[in-house]
Amino acid sequence: MAVRREKAERLADEELMPLVGRKDPEAFEVLYDRHGGAAYSLAYRIVGDRAAAEEVTQEAFISVWRSGARFDAARGSVRSWLLSVVRNRAIDFLRSRAGKAPKLTFDDDAALEARPAEERTEDEALRRETAAELRGALGKLPGEQSKVIELAYFGGFSHSEISRILGLPMGTVKGRMRLGLEKIRGELAEGLA
Amino acid sequence: MNAPDHNRWSEDLAAYLLGALERDEAAELERHLEGCERCQEEMRWLEPAVQLLPESVERAEPPSRLRQTLMAEVREDVREAKERPAPARGWRWLLKPAAGIAVVALLVAGVVGYEVGKDGSGGENGGASTVVRQVDGLTVKMVQEGSAGTLQIEGLKPLPSDKVLEAWVEREGEVEAVPALFVPDRHGHAEATIADMTGVETVMVTEEPPGGSEAPTGEPIMSMKVPA
Numbered sequence: 001m002a003v004r005r006e007k008a009e010r011l012a013d014e015e016l017m018p019l020v021g022r023k024d025p026e027a028f029e030v031l032y033d034r035h036g037g038a039a040y041s042l043a044y045r046i047v048g049d050r051a052a053a054e055e056v057t058q059e060a061f062i063s064v065w066r067s068g069a070r071f072d073a074a075r076g077s078v079r080s081w082l083l084s085v086v087r088n089r090a091i092d093f094l095r096s097r098a099g100k101a102p103k104l105t106f107d108d109d110a111a112l113e114a115r116p117a118e119e120r121t122e123d124e125a126l127r128r129e130t131a132a133e134l135r136g137a138l139g140k141l142p143g144e145q146s147k148v149i150e151l152a153y154f155g156g157f158s159h160s161e162i163s164r165i166l167g168l169p170m171g172t173v174k175g176r177m178r179l180g181l182e183k184i185r186g187e188l189a190e191g192l193a
Numbered sequence: 194m195n196a197p198d199h200n201r202w203s204e205d206l207a208a209y210l211l212g213a214l215e216r217d218e219a220a221e222l223e224r225h226l227e228g229c230e231r232c233q234e235e236m237r238w239l240e241p242a243v244q245l246l247p248e249s250v251e252r253a254e255p256p257s258r259l260r261q262t263l264m265a266e267v268r269e270d271v272r273e274a275k276e277r278p279a280p281a282r283g284w285r286w287l288l289k290p291a292a293g294i295a296v297v298a299l300l301v302a303g304v305v306g307y308e309v310g311k312d313g314s315g316g317e318n319g320g321a322s323t324v325v326r327q328v329d330g331l332t333v334k335m336v337q338e339g340s341a342g343t344l345q346i347e348g349l350k351p352l353p354s355d356k357v358l359e360a361w362v363e364r365e366g367e368v369e370a371v372p373a374l375f376v377p378d379r380h381g382h383a384e385a386t387i388a389d390m391t392g393v394e395t396v397m398v399t400e401e402p403p404g405g406s407e408a409p410t411g412e413p414i415m416s417m418k419v420p421a
Contacts, residue, residue, distance in 0.1 A: 021386040022341045023274060025267050032260060040255035042247040054259050061263055065270070072378050076244060083247040091212070138249045152213035153246050159213045171204075178207040184242035 005029065013078035017071045020064070028065055035079055036061070039086045046090035046154050047097075056093050060086040091156035138184065145180030148173050199231050206236050210243045227351070227379070328417045335396065335419060342390040344398075346415060349377035352400065359401040360385045361409060364392040374405045393419050 008016060008030040019027035039060060044053035064071075064085060071081050138146055151157045151165065159177070163170040202225045208214050209222050226232050324335045332347040344360060352358070360371040377383040387396070397416040399409045 018336075018338075018341075018343050018386055022388050023271055025264065025271055028267055029264055032263060036255055036260065037252060038247065038250075040259065041250045041253045044253045045250040050253075050256075053253070054256060057255065058259060058263050058266075062266060065267055072382075072384075074378050074380050074382050076240070080244040083244075087212075087247065138246060149211060149246070152208070152211040153243070157213065158215055159208045160215065162213065174204055174208050177211055177213065178204065181207045181210070181239050181242040184245060185239055188241055188245065 014073055017073075017078055023065075028061075031064075031078070031082075032061060035082050038079070039082060042083055042086050043090045046087065046156070047093055052093060052097075053090075056090045057086060060089045063089070087153070094156050138180075140187070141180050141183055145176045145183070148176045149180045152177065198225070199229055202226075202229065202232055203235060206232060206239060210236065210239055233379075324420060326417055329413075329415050331415050333415060333417050335417065337390055340389055340391050342387040342393075342396075344385045344387060344396055346377075346383045346398065347381060349381045349383055349414075351379075351381075352376055356400045356402065357405065358383055358385070358398050358414075359405045359409075360387065361397045361399065361413075362387060362390075362393045363395040363397070365394075368397075368409070370405065370407065374401070390419070394421075395419060 005026045008019065008024070008027045011019075011027070011030075013031065013034065016027045016031050020031060036057065040053055040057045043056040043060070044050060047053050047056060060082075064082060071078060075081070138149065141149070147166070148162055151162045152159070157165065159170055159173045162168075163173045166173070202222055205214060205218065205222055209219055214222060226236065322337045324337075326333050326335075331349065334345040334347075336343045336345070349358075357374045357376055359374055361368055362371055363369075371385060371387050375383050375385045385398075387393070395416060395418050397409070397413040399406075399411055399413050401410060
């Protein structure tokens with residue numbers, strides 16, 4: 001039975017999810033109204049194209065609608081979960097679009113060596129990153145740390161791909177990721193982020 | 194308990210949370226995580242930093258047609274579901290011997306579950322009724338709101354990788370599958386939605402192969418009588 005829109009609006013996200021699992025369109029609509037903007041913004045940040053961002057956001061929300069019961073409150077908020085679904089869809093979209101491009105594998109060392117590391121970095125980063133700057137806690141990080149985090153989270157690159165793009169040892173890439181996240185987390189804990 | 198190679202895996206946690214490990218590396222780390230409390234703790238500490246990343250994105254306004262298209266698809270799903278014929282109920286599948294034995298076990302366990310759980314707490318709140326019982330060594334919470342219900346189970350052991358949990362309901366002497374498969378999280382919590390609780394007398398859960406089964410293939414890990 002569908003709850004009325006007004007009732008759904010009074011419910012917390014965690015209370016809406018069981019209703020979405022029972023295929024209540026009003027509950028789902030409220031969920032979209034609350035988080036659709038952030039979801040679309042994230043999709044746009046990753047895919048860099050409005051039409052593609054629209055497609056990714058729609059696919060992500062439809063997957064939530066059709067499998068709403070998969071949300072696990074023990075692992076975080078509904079919003080975080082929703083945005084992780086959007087992020088995964090957007091990265092899948094990027095990878096499918098890049099299907100025709102040379103894949104960054106160990107077999108491609110020769111092609112990579114033909115261009116300086118700096119140039120590869122800029123090409124790859126620009127292709128996958130369209131928003132001007134990160135804000136908030138990420139923006140406060142040293143550039144070397146925010147770069148590896150951006151390439152991983154918003155670009156969908158693995159640590160080994162990033163090490164090749166930036167011309168750094170894999171251990172350095174993983175270390176910078178760790179340091180960056182620890183700094184963001186530290187700021188969160190202090191309530192500054 | 195901390196696994197002896199904690200330090201080695203600890204270095205990979207940030208890359209894992211950022212989705213930057215290769216699939217096989219991530220799977221290996223997940224196996225390590227199951228037995229390493231320090232890594233679990235570190236991951237819980239770092240996780241909010243990753244959750245902040247999508248919030249740091251500059252806001253872009255979605256086109257209004259996105260909402261319209263989305264809701265049109267959702268309402269079409271609802272319309273199609275209403276038009277779809279209800280799954281046939283009956284006892285015919287019980288003619289299979291294994292399934293017959295399993296369902297007898299389910300029903301017997303249902304009674305046991307009720308007896309074990311009759312001291313459990315229950316209550317009503319804003320039109321929703323909640324029953325909490327200790328059943329078969331598990332804490333089972335059944336929340337009913339209107340005709341729908343949510344089954345929440347605590348204290349579950351990790352499942353083998355080739356098993357999922359499947360919920361069943363018994364009403365008017367017939368046992369039928371609930372169309373939702375679920376697995377416990379790392380805290381032993383699992384939850385399933387039962388869309389239609391009308392006339393349900395017993396709720397049961399069995400371990401089934403991935404994809405679920407048409408009839409229970411083994412004894413229930415939990416069975417609970419639902420108060421009328």
